[in-house]
Amino acid sequence: MSSRILVTGGAGFIGSHLSERLLAEGNEVICVDNFFTGARANIEHLFGNPRFEVLRHDVTFPLYVEVDQIYNLACPASPVHYQHDPVQTTKTSVVGAINMLGLAKRLRVPILQASTSEVYGDPAIHPQTEDYWGNVNPIGPRSCYDEGKRAAETLFFDYRRQHDLDIKVIRIFNTYGPRMHPSDGRVVSNFIVQALRGEPITIYGDGSQTRSFCYVDDLVDGMVRLMATGHDVTGPINVGNPGEFTMLELAQAVIEITGSSSTLDYRPLPQDDPKQRQPDISRARAELGWQPTIALTEGLRSTVDYFRGVLAV
Numbered sequence: 001m002s003s004r005i006l007v008t009g010g011a012g013f014i015g016s017h018l019s020e021r022l023l024a025e026g027n028e029v030i031c032v033d034n035f036f037t038g039a040r041a042n043i044e045h046l047f048g049n050p051r052f053e054v055l056r057h058d059v060t061f062p063l064y065v066e067v068d069q070i071y072n073l074a075c076p077a078s079p080v081h082y083q084h085d086p087v088q089t090t091k092t093s094v095v096g097a098i099n100m101l102g103l104a105k106r107l108r109v110p111i112l113q114a115s116t117s118e119v120y121g122d123p124a125i126h127p128q129t130e131d132y133w134g135n136v137n138p139i140g141p142r143s144c145y146d147e148g149k150r151a152a153e154t155l156f157f158d159y160r161r162q163h164d165l166d167i168k169v170i171r172i173f174n175t176y177g178p179r180m181h182p183s184d185g186r187v188v189s190n191f192i193v194q195a196l197r198g199e200p201i202t203i204y205g206d207g208s209q210t211r212s213f214c215y216v217d218d219l220v221d222g223m224v225r226l227m228a229t230g231h232d233v234t235g236p237i238n239v240g241n242p243g244e245f246t247m248l249e250l251a252q253a254v255i256e257i258t259g260s261s262s263t264l265d266y267r268p269l270p271q272d273d274p275k276q277r278q279p280d281i282s283r284a285r286a287e288l289g290w291q292p293t294i295a296l297t298e299g300l301r302s303t304v305d306y307f308r309g310v311l312a313v
């Protein structure tokens, strides 16, 4: 059955792929975005679809629409962008969550929160399971994002306890793919852009820190599966690819796929940069029947093709 679905942050990297998937399934999509990090170019190809609508709106202000489901993705995700205006980042996470939860409560519809592996901070246990409470600095440069997302999770679970809302909290691990912004500072886009331009690849620290990279199509599939669950499934649920790589291994893979002659340029490690990160996805497997299907090299190839087009190199 088709639904009318609100996607906040719908003009961003993940939101544009999610909107595309929901439209392909026959739904109506209302994309709400203030275009802080999102772009028209990400959703331009959807403008011709009569079931797609865009509202320029900031989620820190109340929103009145009539929908059957809400996906709340609005929030800058790249450290460079979320640290640019940290007060606005916390507001977007916290006030944005309150506004979208209020909307879900009025409409009595399910609402999914795009949470993050950053709620685990610099984790003391490895891999991270959902019952781990995290190791987060409350006063550092990453706190506006990490603590904002943690407060949003608290709000979601309080709306559940207080108002019996149908909430779904997904903890997204590093996701990559086409439509990442070329200058958003995240590691996959940085490395690919640098490799394609033949510029030095910037390794922060000694490059031994790890991340687990999930291709965007796999992530979107996990989000849609979580939304399709019944009232009793709330999460939090980790969704990510357990394949874990050091930043040096990632740089090597990007150099091989692009055939670049780029050298490595070692830079200081940013403050509070997590040393390792890998999702335990047992819960996603059991409750969603979900697991990633796209290996890093395969996903990197299509991401490299996308950036070749954008950069025309």
Ligand code: NAD
Binding pocket: 008, 009, 010, 011, 012, 013, 014, 015, 032, 033, 034, 035, 036, 037, 038, 039, 057, 058, 059, 060, 072, 073, 074, 075, 076, 077, 078, 092, 096, 114, 115, 116, 117, 171, 172, 173, 174, 175, 176
């Ligand atoms: P993105 O920056 O490409 O997209 C975020 C979108 O939200 C942008 O279109 C931006 O303009 C919009 N936005 C920001 N503030 C807003 C506001 N106040 N009102 C309305 N719109 C606003 O980032 P993304 O990678 O697509 O991330 C989407 C969501 O997924 C975010 O909530 C992010 O925290 C979460 N997430 C992403 C990753 C990842 O690896 N990409 C990992 C964990 C969690």
Ligand code: UDP
Binding pocket: 078, 079, 174, 185, 186, 187, 188, 190, 191, 202, 203, 204, 205, 207, 209, 211, 247, 269, 270, 273, 274
């Ligand atoms: N990183 C890097 N070079 C870059 C950008 C990032 O070595 O040009 C490192 C960064 O220090 C971190 C990892 O890559 O250890 C992932 O960074 P990103 O900003 O993509 O995401 P997050 O730190 O939020 O996981």
